[in-house]
Amino acid sequence: MQITLSVNGESHALDIDPRTTLLDALRDHLDLTGSKKGCDHGQCGACTVHVNGRRINSCLALAVMHEGDEVTTIEGLGEPGNLSPLQAAFVRHDGFQCGYCTPGQIMSAKSMLEEFGNGWPSNVTDDLTAAPDFSDAEIKERMSGNLCRCSAYPGICRAIRDAAPDEGMHKTEAAE
Amino acid sequence: MRPFEYVRAETRDDAHRADGRIIAGGTNLLDLMKLQVETPERLLDVTRLDMHEIDEAENSVRIGALVTNSDLAAHPLIxxxxxxxxxxxxxxxxxxxxxxxxxGGNLMQRTRCPYFYDTTQPCNKRAPGTGCQAIGGVNRILAILGTSDHCIATHPSDMAVGMRTLDARVEIETADGDTKLLPLDEFYRLPGDTPERETALEPGDLIVAVHLPDPPAGAQAYRKVRDRSSYAFALVSMGAVVSVENGKIASAAMAFGGLGPRPWRDHDAESVLEGETPSRALFDKAADVLLADAKGQGENDFKIPLTRRVVAAVLSDLTGVSQ
Incomplete structure (x- = not known):
């Protein structure tokens, strides 16, 4: 099938089998290998990208279904010499060991901070109608879709907390 | 994944084809297609259809079938x-x-029974007539209520348990353009000897929305017991709405996940509570009724006492009874 995929602000014409996942389209057809294939079943989060500004598992998405959507990958956040605040914070706080899950962690964290800033509750939020606290318990719950087999979780939490203001999460909003 | 034809539905009519499998979020269906548990020949992508709104009407809220789980959970009204x-x-x-x-997709997700997921194993739901290895097998996460000799699968949804607690109804548009509104206990079928038929949907039917009536009076709670504290399916979960007036329980609604092939609700157990003074003994009586027909399958025997404790904990919280 002929499709057009918009990734990191650039439009790409692709000729792909309908079975191609968004993850495989990014990695194998567009050479954007930052997004990683871990479990390929939506359990590990290594493939996390943004579609229209929201985090999703790109392994559980068909590329053909995302024609017209704006896809952002880790390559769209920053690059060596010009890291995004979250990328720099992961380096500063040892938010990884082997690094395989890191692009997914960072993409997930960026979107998670936005969800937080929009006042979205989580499973550990006490009062559903109040702005959630930016606590470690909240960060852990909201990041539970990203596994790190090196168990760099303490560094990941520190990096997220540290980068939050620079990622634009200055305050949270209560529900109406 | 087996090859399939991809069709993008531009109108509702496109989505009523009886010869295609509907895909929306795809988080469960694509997973199952990769494992070849599901092998549709044609996928109907309905994501461009206009079913993304949450509308407040008189005495009800109408949730479009394509509203995402995150948007629904975060919606101020919800x-x-x-x-x-x-x-x-x-x-x-x-x-x-x-x-x-x-x-809509969350309602339609399939069981996580390990035999259903393993194409090398018999499974009456995946391959009708081949038998059920879960009975007497690995069944820790499987059902204790509503099962049959052919299937002991659970429905895995948390959302559907919340909706069942609230008397939600599923709005279905048929291929002829008619509309059906089904409560969840009519929407989901019990397995009997046809566990492959999970819902009342007919070929060509499309789920277009879920309706919530005004919430019943009282405090609401959802409790989920699972093997880890996040990102795991329920062993037992319970949604409840309970109102107390003048020291007596005026009304009670309870629905359960992890127990049966559909979000489980037992009005007889609720009747035990109504008009009575809340107490631990009363909650145990309600649990007795709820679990009267419960059948452990070995590994999942623990769900019977666990359910009893979840009932006591949730009702104690909602009525202020100290445990």
């Missing part, structure tokens, strides 16, 4: 008036999955 539904949604899956998963 958080304020239907917290049991927000809580149920937030207890399920991960942030990434909730952003993709839809209201």
């Amino acid at each position: 958080r304020k008036r239907y917290p049991v539904l927000s809580r149920a949604l937030l207890a399920g899956a991960s942030g990434q999955l909730r952003n993709k998963a839809t209201t």
Whole structure:
């Protein structure tokens, strides 16, 4: 099938089998290998990208279904010499060991901070109608879709907390 | 994954084809297609259809079938008036999955029975007539209520448990353009000797929305017991709405996940509570009725006493009885 995929602000014409996942389209057809294939079943989060500004598992998405959507990958956040605040914070706080899950962690964290800033509750939020606290318990719950087999979780939490203001999460909003 | 034809539905009519499998968020269907548990020849992508809105009408809220789980959980109206539904949604899956998963798709997700997922094993739901290895096999997560000799699968949804607590109805548009509104206990079928037929949907039917009536009076809660504190399916979960007036329980609604092939509700157990003074002994009586027909399958025997404790804990919280 002929499709057009918009990734990191650039439009790409692709000729792909309908079975191609968004993850495989990014990695194998567009050479954007930052997004990683871990479990390929939506359990590990290594493939996390943004579609229209929201985090999703790109392994559980068909590329053909995302024609017209704006896809952002880790390559769209920053690059060596010009890291995004979250990328720099992961380096500063040892938010990884082997690094395989890191692009997914960072993409997930960026979107998670936005969800937080929009006042979205989580499973550990006490009062559903109040702005959630930016606590470690909240960060852990909201990041539970990203596994790190090196168990760099303490560094990941520190990096997220540290980068939050620079990622634009200055305050949270209560529900109406 | 087996090859399939991809069809993008531009209109509702396109989505009523009886010869295609509907895909929306795809978080469960694509997973099953990769494992070849599901092998549709044609996928009907309905995500461009106009079913993304949450509308407040008189005495009800109408949730479009394509509203994502995350949008529904975070919607101010749902958080304020239907917290049991927000809580149920937030207890399920991960942030990434909730952003993709839809209201209609969540209702249609398949069981996580390990035999259903393993194409080298017999399974009456996946391959009718081949038998059920879960009976007497690995069944820790499987059902204790509503089972048959052919299937002991559970329905895995948290969202549906929240909706069942709230007397939600599923709006279905048929291929002829007619509309059906089915409560969840009519929408989901019990397995009997046809466990492959899970819902009342007919070929060509399309789920277009879920309707919530005004919330019943009282406090709402959702409690989920699972093997780890996040991102796991329920062993037992419970949604409840309970109102207390003048020291007596005026009304009670309870629905359960992890126990049966559909979100489980037992009006007889609720009747035990109504008009009575809340107490631990009363909650045990309600649990007796709820679990009267419960049948452990070995590994999942623990669900019977666990359910009893979940009932006591949730009702104690909602009525102020100290445990």
